[in-house]
Amino acid sequence: xxxxxxxxxxxxxxxxxxxxxxxxxxxxxxxxxxxxxxxxxxxxxxxxxxxxxxxxxxxxxxxxxxxxxxxxxxxxxxxxxxxxxxxxxxxxxxxxxxxxxxxxxxxxxxxxxxxxxxxxxxxxxxxxxxxxxxxxxxxxxxxxxxxxxxxxxxxxxxxxxxxxxxxxxxxxxxxxxxxxxxxxxxxxxxxxxxxxxxxxxxxxxxxxxxxxxxxxxxxxxxxxxxxxxxxxxxxxxxxxxxxxxxxxxxxxxxxxxxxxxxxxxxxxxxxxx
Amino acid sequence: xxxxxxxxxxxxxxxxxxxxxxxxxxxxxxxxxxxxxxxxxxxxxxxxxxxxxxxxxxxxxxxxxxxxxxxxxxxxxxxxxxxxxxxxxxxxxxxxxxxxxxxxxxxxxxxxxxxxxxxxxxxxxxxxxxxxxxxxxxxxxxxxxxxxxxxxxxxxxxxxxxxxxxxxxxxxxxxxxxxxxxxxxxxxxxxxxxxxxxxxxxxxxxxxxxxxxxxxxxxxxxxxxxxxxxxxxxxxxxxxxxxxxxxxxxxxxxxxxxxxxxxxxxxxxxxxxxxxxxxxxxxxxxxxxxxxxxxxxxxxxxxxxxxxxxxxxxxxxxxxxxxxxxxxxxxxxxxxxxxxxxxxxxxxxxxxxxxxxxxxxxxxxxxxxxxxxxxxxxxxxxxxxxxxxxxxxxxxxxxxxxxxxxxxxxxxxxxxxxxxxxxxxxxxxxxxxxxxxxxxxxxxxxxxxxxxxxxxxxxxxxxxxxxxxxxxxxxxxxxxxxxxxxxxxxxxxxxxxxxxxxxxxxxxxxxxxxxxxxxxxxxxxxxxxx
Numbered sequence: 001x002x003x004x005x006x007x008x009x010x011x012x013x014x015x016x017x018x019x020x021x022x023x024x025x026x027x028x029x030x031x032x033x034x035x036x037x038x039x040x041x042x043x044x045x046x047x048x049x050x051x052x053x054x055x056x057x058x059x060x061x062x063x064x065x066x067x068x069x070x071x072x073x074x075x076x077x078x079x080x081x082x083x084x085x086x087x088x089x090x091x092x093x094x095x096x097x098x099x100x101x102x103x104x105x106x107x108x109x110x111x112x113x114x115x116x117x118x119x120x121x122x123x124x125x126x127x128x129x130x131x132x133x134x135x136x137x138x139x140x141x142x143x144x145x146x147x148x149x150x151x152x153x154x155x156x157x158x159x160x161x162x163x164x165x166x167x168x169x170x171x172x173x174x175x176x177x178x179x180x181x182x183x184x185x186x187x188x189x190x191x192x193x194x195x196x197x198x199x200x201x202x203x204x205x206x207x208x209x210x211x212x213x214x215x216x217x218x219x220x221x222x223x224x225x226x227x228x229x230x231x232x233x234x235x236x237x238x239x240x241x242x243x244x245x246x247x248x249x250x251x252x253x254x255x256x257x258x259x260x261x262x263x264x265x266x267x268x269x270x271x272x273x
Numbered sequence: 274x275x276x277x278x279x280x281x282x283x284x285x286x287x288x289x290x291x292x293x294x295x296x297x298x299x300x301x302x303x304x305x306x307x308x309x310x311x312x313x314x315x316x317x318x319x320x321x322x323x324x325x326x327x328x329x330x331x332x333x334x335x336x337x338x339x340x341x342x343x344x345x346x347x348x349x350x351x352x353x354x355x356x357x358x359x360x361x362x363x364x365x366x367x368x369x370x371x372x373x374x375x376x377x378x379x380x381x382x383x384x385x386x387x388x389x390x391x392x393x394x395x396x397x398x399x400x401x402x403x404x405x406x407x408x409x410x411x412x413x414x415x416x417x418x419x420x421x422x423x424x425x426x427x428x429x430x431x432x433x434x435x436x437x438x439x440x441x442x443x444x445x446x447x448x449x450x451x452x453x454x455x456x457x458x459x460x461x462x463x464x465x466x467x468x469x470x471x472x473x474x475x476x477x478x479x480x481x482x483x484x485x486x487x488x489x490x491x492x493x494x495x496x497x498x499x500x501x502x503x504x505x506x507x508x509x510x511x512x513x514x515x516x517x518x519x520x521x522x523x524x525x526x527x528x529x530x531x532x533x534x535x536x537x538x539x540x541x542x543x544x545x546x547x548x549x550x551x552x553x554x555x556x557x558x559x560x561x562x563x564x565x566x567x568x569x570x571x572x573x574x575x576x577x578x579x580x581x582x583x584x585x586x587x588x589x590x591x592x593x594x595x596x597x598x599x600x601x602x603x604x605x606x607x608x609x610x611x612x613x614x615x616x617x618x619x620x621x622x623x624x625x626x627x628x629x630x631x632x633x634x635x636x637x638x639x640x641x642x643x644x645x646x647x648x649x650x651x652x653x654x655x656x657x658x659x660x661x662x663x664x665x666x667x668x669x670x671x672x673x674x675x676x677x678x679x680x681x682x683x684x685x686x687x688x689x690x691x692x693x694x695x696x697x698x699x700x701x702x703x704x705x706x707x708x709x710x711x712x713x714x715x716x717x718x719x720x721x722x723x724x725x726x727x728x729x730x731x732x733x734x735x736x737x738x739x740x741x742x743x744x745x746x747x748x749x750x751x752x753x754x755x756x757x758x759x760x761x762x763x764x765x766x767x768x769x770x771x772x773x774x775x776x777x778x779x780x781x782x783x784x785x786x787x788x789x790x791x792x793x794x795x796x797x798x799x800x801x802x803x
Contacts, residue, residue, distance in 0.1 A: 038665045
């Protein structure tokens with residue numbers, strides 16, 4: 001686990017996680033930490049002392065906004081993946097251990113959901129929710145991202161469920177719940193965790209994409225997607241509006257994906273480092 | 274028939290804001306003819322004058338109005354020889370001799386009367402029917418229930434080939450202004466039109482400076498060329514190609530590259546247009562439109578006048594104009610646009626001026642504000658930065674937790690006004706079709722005015738004062754009358770006037786001069802470089 005492919009992105013992500021947990025502290029580092037203190041007369045002015053990333057169209061501090069944006073993006077990423085994982089594990093375990101008609105119903109259900117084009121489905125669902133905040137956006141994204149995980153859980157669980165130590169545990173007369181909780185799940189989760197990690201990255205991209213298109217988070221939420229949407233028409237005059245949020249977005253997603261890949265390599269016995 | 278009027282006016286407003294969505298042809302093949310102007314615009318809805326609601330430029334190039342406007346808002350006769358009345362109720366319109374439609378048919382009094390009757394006839398459901406609502410007999414063609422028993426308005430009488438009279442339901446000195454270009458419901462149609470109205474809608478035969486050379490096909494460009502026998506002042510260009518764009522930013526880039534000549538400037542490009550095009554090719558035209566913030570006045574919380582005044586004084590209109598509109602708009606200080614005839618500029622006085630201390634004092638007087646203030650605006654119209662700025666200023670200057678909240682689309686915003694469910698202060702815009710304060714004041718502040726829902730404010734005194742002003746014998750008298758209306762309304766302060774709109778255009782290097790009337794370019798008088 002000492003390889004740089006794990007350590008470097010993990011360290012960066014840790015920093016981002018801490019930032020998203022205490023955005024107010026980090027935003028305040030340069031003395032102008034309130035993302036909602038805006039002075040229109042400073043609209044799209046460039047970086048200066050106290051405002052390292054400059055001002056946005058509304059004259060708000062870009063640095064404070066980018067830092068607070070970390071919180072929305074990472075929350076959506078983690079929340080969505082968490083929700084998807086919860087559904088996926090529940091359904092995957094039922095399908096994988098029960099088999100029979102339960103397996104069939106669940107598998108067809110995942111097929112149906114996989115049949116939806118992700119972005120199109122999310123756009124339609126988001127257009128019909130009343131209020132688009134971190135929670136509702138996460139739920140909608142989770143709604144369309146659990147099936148891949150569920151399939152993975154199902155196949156890993158099936159693989160493990162037939163192994164000898166599980167049979168042994170069953171023979172000893174342990175309850176199903178205990179067999180699943182103690183013997184099946186821990187051994188089936190490796191690959192699932194790896195895929196979930198990578199999924200956090202793609203969820204963050206999806207959230208920014210949807211927000212950029214005007215159907216994800218909406219003001220007063222502070223999000224990289226919103227900042228990018230507002231920056232696009234001013235790019236020629238004020239490139240800093242586009243550069244800083246996209247830099248954070250790119251670094252975050254890159255780290256998550258590299259970390260996921262490295263974990264996959266570490267977990268996969270067939271691949272040697 | 275209030276509904277179509279309202280909806281239509283709002284459609285105009287929304288179109289102006291969205292900035293004329295436009296096209297698909299994607300064609301940008303180099304134009305060979307030097308004197309053809311390429312207009313990068315939106316897709317028309319109809320080309321029949323009684324029906325169009327977003328094709329003003331297209332229709333106004335094929336037709337000529339009775340009365341013309343100049344840049345200062347003064348009227349002169351165009352297709353009419355004279356429009357006269359002794360009592361402002363019965364108007365005699367005399368036509369100029371020698372005018373013909375593009376098919377050679379002479380333009381007669383009957384052409385007008387027939388077209389107006391057809392447009393006003395309820396069962397036809399033509400979009401611009403409401404423009405004719407003040408003519409006697411309009412109600413007979415639009416009964417509240419059932420079918421009309423007649424198809425002609427009793428207020429219209431043909432005297433001879435070139436003369437007809439119009440009787441209005443009440444005295445109205447502004448009638449000649451209503452006959453100007455943008456009120457396309459007052460245009461004439463030739464007899465040939467009634468044979469096949471669908472075909473006519475695609476290839477209208479008008480009395481204007483340009484004639485159609487081919488029928489308009491959906492999402493495709495088409496060209497109009499100068500009509501040889503046009504009896505009015507000859508156009509300065511040989512023709513116009515109307516090219517529709519589905520994305521106005523594509524049109525913007527095409528104009529920048531010289532592939533098209535003229536486009537309505539998208540709001541998103543307002544701050545960069547001058548850098549892109551240079552001052553000579555960005556035209557900011559004073560438009561007869563006003564932006565304001567409306568309130569849910571049916572809600573007790575918002576009946577507090579001091580609260581509304583506090584909000585007005587907490588908004589720094591100049592700073593918003595610079596930051597969001599690149600300085601192209603004008604902060605409002607009356608209820609009507611500055612280019613309205615007799616606009617009482619400055620009548621809003623200190624209530625429309627940015628003053629944090631005074632605003633806070635007003636808020637204290639109002640008893641403060643509890644909870645979150647949700648400011649609602651239609652989403653997808655490019656208004657996000659503007660309302661974000663309003664919310665920021667109200668939050669920072671008044672300490673109120675203000676949030677700008679877009680609806681999903683225009684329809685949802687409108688529905689929230691209809692249902693009285695709008696959550697707080699909301700977007701408002703009125704784009705008048707003729708430069709008379711009457712149009713704006715009647716629409717926004719009377720119950721039958723067409724946009725009563727937009728403000729939710731009316732009062733018997735306002736109705737009275739407006740009728741008085743309408744009945745003035747001279748235009749100058751009417752200005753005083755309308756100023757009195759404004760004074761009364763501003764005293765009640767039902768809306769916060771924010772900006773008087775400008776309609777902004779960018780042009781290619783070929784366009785040397787862009788004459789304009791009431792915020793719209795006069796395409797027939799554009800001067801192109803040699």
